[in-house]
Amino acid sequence: VQLQASGGGLAQAGGSLRLSCAASGGIFSLNSMGWYRQAPGKERELVAEDVADSPSSGKATYADSVKGRFTISRDYAGHTVSLQMNGLRPTDTAVYYCHANLEVLQGSTWHAQELWGQGTLVTVSS
Numbered sequence: 001v002q003l004q005a006s007g008g009g010l011a012q013a014g015g016s017l018r019l020s021c022a023a024s025g026g027i028f029s030l031n032s033m034g035w036y037r038q039a040p041g042k043e044r045e046l047v048a049e050d051v052a053d054s055p056s057s058g059k060a061t062y063a064d065s066v067k068g069r070f071t072i073s074r075d076y077a078g079h080t081v082s083l084q085m086n087g088l089r090p091t092d093t094a095v096y097y098c099h100a101n102l103e104v105l106q107g108s109t110w111h112a113q114e115l116w117g118q119g120t121l122v123t124v125s126s
Contacts, residue, residue, distance in 0.1 A: 001026045001115060005098040007083075008120035015124070016086045021098030021117055023079040027105040028113075032058070033074055033081035037094035037122075047096065048072040048083060065091070088124045095119045 007019040023030060034049030045063060048070055052058040056076045069087040074080070081100075085092065098117030103110045 001028045001102065001104055001113065003098045003100055003115050003117035005096075005117035005120050008096060008122045010123045010125065011088050013089055013124055013126050015088050016084070017088065017122060018085065019083040019096055019098075019120060019122075021081050023100055023102070023115070028079075029103045029110070030076075030079060031101045031103065033098070033100045034072065035081075035083045035096055036099050037092075037096045039091075039094040042094075044097070049099075050074040050081060052076070085122070088122075090124045090126045092122060093124050095121050 001023060002025050003021055003023055005021040007017060009017060011017050032049055032051040035047040036044050037047050038044040047066055048062045050058045050060045050072050060072050071084045073082050097119045100115045102113055104113050
């Protein structure tokens with residue numbers, strides 16, 4: 001199973017960008033999907049996460065710094081998650097990573113796994 005992220009790029013302060021991520025490969029069950037980011041010289045931090053509470057819905061949580069500006073959305077059937085980022089600020093500049101906690105069927109046994117996408121750079125200019 002792998003995560004493939006897309007989107008990101010360069011935006012001006014106040015602008016918008018959208019990130020998308022898809023999980024594929026093998027037989028798996030996604031528990032949570034979300035986004036982390038890591039700015040230069042800083043630790044990786046949670047941006048937003050959707051944790052499933054049923055096969056088709058979940059609960060979203062956000063970092064305080066992005067509440068009201070970013071929106072996470074998840075397609076449970078399509079195994080994708082997106083992050084709509086509005087009102088971007090220079091402090092949002094970072095490499096954004098798609099993240100998932102899931103269970104993967106290997107043989108006849110389910111195994112818990114944690115996956116990271118390849119990272120996509122978001123740069124916000126002032």
